[in-house]
Amino acid sequence: VAALAPAQTLAGLRLLLTAGPTREALDPVRYISNHSSGKMGFALARAAAELGAEVTLVSGPVTLTTPPGVTRVDVESAEQMHAAVMERVRQHDIFIGCAAVADYRPAQISAQKIKKTADNDEMVLQLVKNPDIIAAVGALANKPFTVGFAAETVDVEQYALDKLHRKRLDMIAANDVSRAGQGFNADDNALTVYWQGDRRELPLSDKLSLARHLLDLVADRYRSSRA
Ligand code: CTP
Ligand code: CA
Numbered sequence: 001v002a003a004l005a006p007a008q009t010l011a012g013l014r015l016l017l018t019a020g021p022t023r024e025a026l027d028p029v030r031y032i033s034n035h036s037s038g039k040m041g042f043a044l045a046r047a048a049a050e051l052g053a054e055v056t057l058v059s060g061p062v063t064l065t066t067p068p069g070v071t072r073v074d075v076e077s078a079e080q081m082h083a084a085v086m087e088r089v090r091q092h093d094i095f096i097g098c099a100a101v102a103d104y105r106p107a108q109i110s111a112q113k114i115k116k117t118a119d120n121d122e123m124v125l126q127l128v129k130n131p132d133i134i135a136a137v138g139a140l141a142n143k144p145f146t147v148g149f150a151a152e153t154v155d156v157e158q159y160a161l162d163k164l165h166r167k168r169l170d171m172i173a174a175n176d177v178s179r180a181g182q183g184f185n186a187d188d189n190a191l192t193v194y195w196q197g198d199r200r201e202l203p204l205s206d207k208l209s210l211a212r213h214l215l216d217l218v219a220d221r222y223r224s225s226r227a
Pocket of ligand 1: 018078099101130132149150163
């Protein structure tokens with residue numbers, strides 16, 4: 001007897017996802033990054049493929065295996081992730097920005113390893129802003145259904161709604177990363193999902209279950225938006 005397959009609520013839809021951190025090089029041996037593990041993005045990719053979507057996953061450096069049926073594109077920096085997304089996004093129906101993109105990168109990448117100096121006990125790094133990938137997707141004329149994430153430590157709702165509007169998203173999933181055991185680099189997560197005029201709480205659970213619930217909402221809202 002075949003195992004019960006999930007309803008193919010994303011059948012025929014092409015979904016582009018970003019996941020993981022980005023790495024912003026300082027010199028040949030050092031970089032600036034963050035604690036994102038990529039687990040939430042990879043769980044979304046796996047769940048979306050199970051729901052019948054054609055999934056492309058643009059991933060920063062992570063130590064996770066590619067879910068079955070998912071096309072993976074590996075990148076390191078925010079600029080590379082931006083290029084990889086803009087190259088492909090017009091061929092997709094849905095875009096989900098799950099990556100923890102570094103907001104700033106070193107203004108210069110030193111070609112040689114930066115040396116410690118005997119006479120200087122301090123070092124100042126100059127950083128420049130990275131492109132906002134999801135805002136660039138949100139600004140496209142025929143943009144896909146666009147879903148963002150917001151990791152916040154205070155005023156979660158206010159910041160999430162601000163990002164929903166400012167980046168022209170169709171939906172945003174907010175998590176409170178000040179709570180222990182959820183969000184960044186954790187196995188579990190809880191999300192509050194906001195869209196124009198409504199919201200839904202997705203309670204604390206493992207990231208694959210959470211991904212399935214979020215994608216049910218996405219499929220539902222996607223169809224209402226195109227109806
Ligand atoms: N994002 C992006 N490109 C960036 C920064 C963020 O695509 N350069 C996306 C993330 O993938 C996420 C959403 O924007 O879907 C929100 O990311 P977040 O870091 O919470 O928002 P920021 O606008 O960077 O604001 P801040 O970090 O100051 O809260
Ligand atoms: Ca940010």
